[in-house]
Amino acid sequence: MCTTPSLLESRLAQLIESSDSGPVLEPGVHIDFVFSPPQDAARVAELLR
Amino acid sequence: MPKVLKISSHDELIAHIPHVLGFTPESSVVCVPLGGHSPTSRLDLPDAEQDLTSWVTALTDVYLQRHPADRMAILVYGPDGRACIEAVAALSQALTTAEVPGPELGPLLWVNGEHWTDLLTGQEGTSDPMVRLGVDAEFALMGRVMPAAQRGDLEAAMHGDPIGVGQHQGPALQRVRELDEAGRERESAWLRARVEEFGQDRRNLSDVDAARALAILPVTEIRDDLALSMRQADAHVYSELWHDLVRRAPDQVRDTPAAMLALTSFLEGRGAQAWMALDQVQAPNRLANLVTAALEQAVNPRDWDRAAPQAASMLMQAAALNQESPTAQRTPPRASESSIVDPDTSAPGR
Known part of the structure; x- marks a missing residue:
């Protein structure tokens, strides 16, 4: 049984750990998050201005 | 620009x-931060009044702690005006009365079909179809796919006809079982080239190529090699490929492309599609577990590229160690030592 994380799994685990900027959110809650790509950020900034 | x-x-x-x-939301709340890097989010309305507190906490944890926003619009969708208004009132109160500063809120809209009500001003209106067409046109000009009618359509779109690929799957799997290390390297190079070709012409793989790709993809090193060479900006291309393979894959080889689709959808920032892809994974799968954690923790995928050099460095170190080891050079692993991931035995439960 392989228990060592692969490079990809390690990378993703690192990304999750490095983004820890607050309390752990409740597991099991399926929120659909949409992170806009950079080109969309300007679009949203214009919203209702 | x-x-x-x-x-x-x-x-x-x-x-x-x-x-x-x-997709068009139904019985949901949608939070739209204005400016900054906070994510837009959609969450089903609470099923019952007793669920309201935890429902509010899920969203306030996001916008007061993880991804604070300066300003935010909230839209609540559904036919039950009382339930919609109670939910958005509880959420807006929690966001504005917390110990930490919350976002400036507005507008707060209740959307019921074509009709909308601004809950702050009392203004009402009916969605103008010409405005909708204009926005659709803007997105079409940017090359975006038109949204699905409802969230469930995203899941339905992941189911296609596996018969064509299935006719070639058995021999493709047998072939992979018999590969030695050199053979796996050749297959890895073929898959990289085939994916690159797809990126250029966007033509779906033939049934033979799809069966070959699906057979080799569960080899951990090959899967990782593909994923780690991907930039976040390219994730949508990979999503197209994995989406097609998930649609056409026989059940026995469907989990890996589904987990990869979940990963690339997450990297695209498309949470709903990532959740739907995870729902396709049937057996315990460590990559799927990690994508689940990333989605649950509202991880921003923007740092994926920044970490790529480190991952590449790890690859190079691993390669260097292999070269330094005479045993590794001389003794190719036997087929029985293949690192093909067996989802039944290699991962803790999801």
């Missing part, structure tokens, strides 16, 4: 939402 779509009315905001989410 980024294209900027100015949204200057409630109608335009409502027309904008399906393009952001990829």
